Amino acid sequence: MLSGYVPRTMGKLRALQHLHLVDNMLEANDGEGWEFVTSLSNCSKLQLLVISYNAAFTGQLPSSIVNLSTTLQILGLDNTGIWGSIPCVIGNLVGLQTLGIFNTSISGEIPDSIGKLTNLTKLGLFNTNLSGQIPSTVGNLSKLTILYAFHANLEGPIPPSIGKLKSVFSLNLSMNHLTGAIPTEIFKQPLLSFGYLDLSYNSLSGPLPSEVGSLVNLNTLVLSGNQLSGEIPESIRECTVLQELWLDNKLFNGSIPQNLNKGLTTLNLSVNELSGAIPDAIASISGLEQLFLAHNNLSGPIPAVLQYMTSLSNLDLSFNNLQGEVPKEGIFRNLVNLSIIGNNKLCGGIPQLYLVPCKIDSVKNNRRRKLKYLKIALATTFAFLLLAIVIALVHLIYWKQTRKQKGAFGSPMVEEQYERVSCHALSNGTNGFS
The missing domain is CATH 1.20.5 (Single alpha-helices involved in coiled-coils or other helix-helix interfaces)
Structure with a gap:
C-alpha cells in the first residue's frame, strides 16, 4: 500500500497513459501534495487518472486539473477528502468519458461548461456539498448513460433539457431540494432507454405526467417523498418491464389502478390519500414480493386472494379503514413481515394476531x-x-x-x-x- 505524497516529478513520464492510485494511503493538503497534477499536463497521452479511496487526500481541487490532456477519458477523484469547487472550465477536458467526484466535500455550482463534455457517458456527483441549479447544458451530454447527482444539495427545477439525453439509462437526482413539476420531456422520446429513474425526496409538485407510460424499458421508478398529487395515471401499466414502483409519501388520491404491470416485484403506495378498495387484480401480479399500502384511506375487505400469493414476503396494510375478516394463510401467517394495525374493524385471522372474532361468524x-x-x-x-x-x-x-x-x-x-x-x-x- 502506497503512502505519502505523489511525486511532483510524475509529469516527466511523458508517455504515461494510466495513473491508477486507488485505495492507498496517499496524502495531499492545501500546502502540498497536488503538484503532481500540474506536472501531468506534460503527459499528452494520459487517458486515466484515478486517485479514489485515499481518505488522507485532502485540500482544494487545483484549477490546473483542467490543463490535463484532452485525451483523458477517466477522471476519478471520488472517496477522498478534497474540497473546493469544480473548475468553471472543466469543459476543456473534452475527451472525458467518466467523471467521478462523488463522496467528497466538493461545493459550489455545477459549471455550465460541463455541457461541453459531449463524450461523457458516466457522471457521478453524489454525496457532495454542491449547490445551485442543474445547468440546462447537461442536455448536451448526448452520450450520457449514467447521471448520479443525489444527495448533493441541488435546488431549483429539473431542466427540461434533460429530455435530450437520448442515451441515459440511469438517472438519480434524489435527496436534493429540487422544486416544480416533473418536466414531461423526461417521459418523451428519445428517453426510451431509461431503466432506472429516481427523483425521490425532493420538493417536486404537480401530477405525475401520463407520459410516464412511454418509458417502456423502465425497470425502476422511485418518486417517494415529494409533493406530487392527483391520481396515479393508468398509463403506468404501459411500462411493461417495470419491476419496482415507489410512489410513497406523496399526496396521490383516487383509487389504486386496476391494471398494474404484471412484472412488479415491489409496489409502494404508502402515505398517500388513496381511497376505495384494494383491487383483487393485485393478486394477478404473480411475482410481487413487497406490497406497501399503509397510511391511506383504503376501505373494504382485505382481498382473500392475497393469501395465495406465494411470492409475497412483505405486506403492510396498516392505518387504513379496512374491515372484515383477515385471511389466515400465506403471508397472513407471517407475523414478522405483516402489518395490519390501525384498522379497527378487522376481525378473525390467526389467533396470534389477537383480533376480535368476526361477528359474521x-x-x-x-x-x-x-x-x-x-x-x-x-x-x-x-x-x-x-x-x-x-x-x-x-x-x-x-x-x-x-x-x-x-x-x-x-x-x-x-x-x-x-x-x-x-x-x-x-x-x-x-x-x-x-
Missing part, C-alpha cells in the same frame, strides 16, 4: 342453529298434520259407509220395530175373536 352460527330448529319444527308440524289428515280420512270413510247402508235397506225391519206376542195372549186380548 356468530351470525352464521345463529342462522345455522335457527335453521336446524326450524327444520325440526316443520317436521313435527308436518307429522301432526299428516296424522290429522289420516284421522279425518278414516272418519270420512266410516261416515260414507254408514250412509250407503241406510240407502240400501230403507227403514228398519218390522221385527226390529214391534214386540213379539204369543197366540194365547192375542186370543185373550181380543176375547176369542178370530
